[in-house]
Amino acid sequence: MSEVMTIRVDRKTKSRLEKLAKAMERTKSYVAAEAIRAYVDLNEWQITEIRAALKEADAGDFASEAEVQAVKGKWRRGAGQMA
Structure with a gap:
């Protein structure tokens, strides 16, 4: 069961949330x-x-x-293999 909670966010964050929700085809509340x-x-x-x-x-x-x-030796060996 969900409950209602009100939060304040700046305008830019709200806009980003709206765009993300739209792209995800979800509600702002869900995201x-x-x-x-x-x-x-x-x-x-x-x-x-x-x-x-x-x-x-x-x-x-x-x-x-x-x-x-x-552990230090293990990390050194692993780092050398990535190069």
């Missing part, structure tokens, strides 16, 4: 709701991961020097 949902999903995920990382750091759960070097 705005999807954008808000995606934003909330992403930020909830980031906050959850940051809190988990802080908890690990507070517990002293860090990668060892050997683990860091192994």
Whole structure:
């Protein structure tokens, strides 16, 4: 079940939203709701991961020097293959 929410956006953003909705053959409301949902999903995920990382750091759960070097070497090898 959806609920009504009123937001204010600048004129340029509103115009862009209208054009996008028209191109997608959707309503402005649908496009705005999807954008808000995606934003909330992403930020909830980031906050959850940051809190988990802080908890690990507070517990002293860090990668060892050997683990860091192994990952560093892996990235170097991968970067060389892309060239």
